[in-house]
Amino acid sequence: MHSAYEASIINKFEVYHDTSEGKKVCTYYNLVSMPAILVIDPVTGQKMRSWTGMVQPERILEDLLPFLEGGPQQKHFSLPLKRRREGIKESPVVLQEKQLEEDPDLLIAVAASLEESKAPVEACVDFESKIAVDTKSIVKKEPVYPPLPEEPKGNREEICRVGIRLPDGRRIQRNFLRSDPIELLWSFCSSQIEDARTLPFHFTQAIPGASKTLEYGSNTTFDESGLSNSMISMLWD
Structure with a gap:
């Protein structure tokens, strides 16, 4: 049974708790009792499973089965994809279009409101264009003075x-x-x-x-x- 247990572990890391590396592991994963067995995600370093004290090999093998069925990459990426699919919602524009298709009266009301709002905008644009034309003509308008005749010559009295x-x-x-x-x-x-x-x-x-x-x-x-x-x-x- 011990040989089956060791064969099931692909990457095994064993360290004593009183060494410098062991103290780091105990501090990082908050281990308070020994011996301890940890299953660590090699991608994220997260503690996935742990056992403390004397544990029978049969129990460890049984608990390791979920980890042996799939690698860390599959376990790491499967959950976010599911959550992403569950979190996808239809945009407000799509929902509004569906509501208009299901309710013809609502569609007619929206079309009428758009026509009413269009008229003031066109009137405003037309008014602004007239102001621009009038202002342009005022700026370019030159004062009209009487024509200047030829400079007179002759009698000084006149x-x-x-x-x-x-x-x-x-x-x-x-x-x-x-x-x-x-x-x-x-x-x-x-x-x-x-x-x-x-x-x-x-x-x-x-x-x-x-x-x-x-x-x-x-x-x-x-x-x-x-x-x-x-x-x-x-x-x-």
Whole structure:
């Protein structure tokens, strides 16, 4: 019987408890009585079965039968696979589709709700696209100034000369008819400065003790506004 017992054990490890290796085994597996026989999983090091004291060989062989029927790899991987199969559940999407197939009324209600929610979204997208188009047109819209006629020449009594100090410090000047509207100042500056074609601006005229602001659309002439032979400043709004 002892020979049958020894033949059934593939990998046998025997150690005395009072050696350094034996003390490590006793501490790790919490062995308090001797002698002790352990069945250890070679993959994980887990204690699978143990006997303490004097045990008959027949009993040990009987207890070893489950371990002899399958190797440690089979025993180690079989349980997680079973648990994984048992833990598989249908996703909420699959369950919802099955419910819709089994209940036609529910399917009709869901379709109706989707149509109702679709309309506000389309209206919102259409509204946002209109805002984008309007904003784009506003940004690109350029102010419309009256056409600038040719610079007049001839009788000095009918002509006035106006100098303009630009925001960058440069100075420009031009002749106008005294009867011309001062809006031609905006036409003249927009023809000389690229930014003036899109950005709003105004003029100021220095007078003793104060300054006079000239706004576009005042409907006054050069003679009426007192700009004849004067220097004014151009400023961005």
